[in-house]
Amino acid sequence: MSETQDNVLSSLKAAANAAHSAFLAASAINPGKAKPLWADSISATNAYLTALNATLGGDPQDIKNARDALDKATQRINDSLGTLKNVSTAIQIVAKLIELITGVMKFFA
Amino acid sequence: MPLHPTSLYTAGRPSLAETREAVIRVVRCILVMALAAGCASKTLTSGAALSTAGKVASSAMKQAAISSPDAIQYLKDSDRLLSSLYGNAAQPQLKQRFALMDSIQKELSLRAAVLESLGETYSALLDLASYDASAAVTTSLTSLVASANAYLKAANSNPIPTDVSGSAPLVAGIVVNLVQQHDIRETSGEIATILDAVIQAMEKYRSSFIGFKEIVTSQSADSATILFGAGFYSVSPLLNYYGGPYGYVAVADADKRIALPQNQRFRAALTSIGAGRTQDRVALVSTAYDQSLSALRKLKIEHEALQNGGTLQLSDVFAAIGELQDTVAKFRTAFSGQTSAGK
Numbered sequence: 001m002s003e004t005q006d007n008v009l010s011s012l013k014a015a016a017n018a019a020h021s022a023f024l025a026a027s028a029i030n031p032g033k034a035k036p037l038w039a040d041s042i043s044a045t046n047a048y049l050t051a052l053n054a055t056l057g058g059d060p061q062d063i064k065n066a067r068d069a070l071d072k073a074t075q076r077i078n079d080s081l082g083t084l085k086n087v088s089t090a091i092q093i094v095a096k097l098i099e100l101i102t103g104v105m106k107f108f109a
Numbered sequence: 110m111p112l113h114p115t116s117l118y119t120a121g122r123p124s125l126a127e128t129r130e131a132v133i134r135v136v137r138c139i140l141v142m143a144l145a146a147g148c149a150s151k152t153l154t155s156g157a158a159l160s161t162a163g164k165v166a167s168s169a170m171k172q173a174a175i176s177s178p179d180a181i182q183y184l185k186d187s188d189r190l191l192s193s194l195y196g197n198a199a200q201p202q203l204k205q206r207f208a209l210m211d212s213i214q215k216e217l218s219l220r221a222a223v224l225e226s227l228g229e230t231y232s233a234l235l236d237l238a239s240y241d242a243s244a245a246v247t248t249s250l251t252s253l254v255a256s257a258n259a260y261l262k263a264a265n266s267n268p269i270p271t272d273v274s275g276s277a278p279l280v281a282g283i284v285v286n287l288v289q290q291h292d293i294r295e296t297s298g299e300i301a302t303i304l305d306a307v308i309q310a311m312e313k314y315r316s317s318f319i320g321f322k323e324i325v326t327s328q329s330a331d332s333a334t335i336l337f338g339a340g341f342y343s344v345s346p347l348l349n350y351y352g353g354p355y356g357y358v359a360v361a362d363a364d365k366r367i368a369l370p371q372n373q374r375f376r377a378a379l380t381s382i383g384a385g386r387t388q389d390r391v392a393l394v395s396t397a398y399d400q401s402l403s404a405l406r407k408l409k410i411e412h413e414a415l416q417n418g419g420t421l422q423l424s425d426v427f428a429a430i431g432e433l434q435d436t437v438a439k440f441r442t443a444f445s446g447q448t449s450a451g452k
């Protein structure tokens with residue numbers, strides 16, 4: 001977001017807050033006066049939300065890139081762990097196979 | 110006819126001197142690798158600790174950045190109540206407001222999803238750092254040697270020499286450990302680079318995240334404030350909050366007393382407490398967000414240290430994350446006796 005956009009948003013947010021505070025103050029003292037101030041508060045907040053929504057439009061490429069990088073890192077880590085586990089699993093399988101062969105040998109001896 | 114295995118030594122059993130020499134060479138090799146593996150076990154421990162910290166930080170940051178769906182719904186319900194009270198002139202604007210809120214929440218959630226991905230990466234790294242590859246391989250090889258010797262005995266052959274059968278599982282365990290620590294260090298470096306990108310993105314969207322959440326937080330309290338001011342809530346809990354430490358209890362007819370014309374100023378004063386607490390809660394939004402960024406920056410530094418084999422300052426990371434968790438917890442329970450809605 002550019003500095004200008006930031007400044008515009010800050011101003012709009014300040015205006016929304018001021019309108020909102022005016023409405024709340026009026027609702028405590030004079031509910032009759034609060035009615036138009038409620039509409040003002042909604043309008044001012046909508047102006048801020050509209051501007052904010054506009055800055056957020058479009059696909060955030062930086063977020064997409066970061067997520068892609070994280071997904072790849074996660075996959076690589078899972079692959080590393082998988083490889084380490086496969087090493088001991090493979091050795092166990094060979095050990096079991098030799099046990100099996102030994103058992104068969106003894107049977108036929 | 111029994112199978113005859115190929116012997117390791119082509120010309121019968123080795124001499125005593127040859128065996129002793131082989132054992133000395135193997136022991137030297139093991140000592141060097143054991144020293145390296147000793148450093149590696151710190152890598153695994155540090156990797157596990159960083160992963161745990163990272164998981165907590167990414168989850169806490171997401172809570173700090175985004176309003177929950179319940180909070181958005183609560184605000185909409187509050188708006189509907191106020192719209193009924195203060196006239197339907199603002200109906201088209203209210204419809205626009207709800208549409209904008211939904212759109213902004215969706216866009217911010219899309220951006221906050223990077224924190225979920227970060228959490229998943231940390232979960233994977235925790236699994237890798239927590240896995241005792243060395244023990245698994247050592248145990249497997251010890252079983253293999255035992256099976257092989259049982260086979261050799263059944264085949265009336267010499268067993269595997271003890272200098273090999275004793276040291277091979279140990280050496281293999283050390284080698285696997287070194288491979289594991291290398292993977293963790295490399296991954297740590299990768300995560301440090303990605304964290305840089307995540308931090309930059311979260312800095313870029315800071316005012317959007319904070320701005321929206323502040324609006325949701327400050328305006329959510331409107332219905333409750335107005336209903337309290339109109340006398341629909343008991344003042345006793347607040348009175349007891351003030352008086353409790355001194356042994357005072359609100360009288361049974363406190364709500365009747367506060368409604369008397371001469372006590373209007375007391376009602377107004379008690380109503381202002383809610384407004385003040387709401388402002389405290391609003392202030393926590395930016396505090397939590399900035400503490401999240403600080404935690405991510407500290408994590409990045411520690412990942413770089415882990416990659417380079419430097420000393421880690423994990424206490425700094427844990428302190429930063431502890432602060433963040435405290436702030437997030439304070440935000441969720443900013444009012445004593447607050448319900449789960451409006452978080």
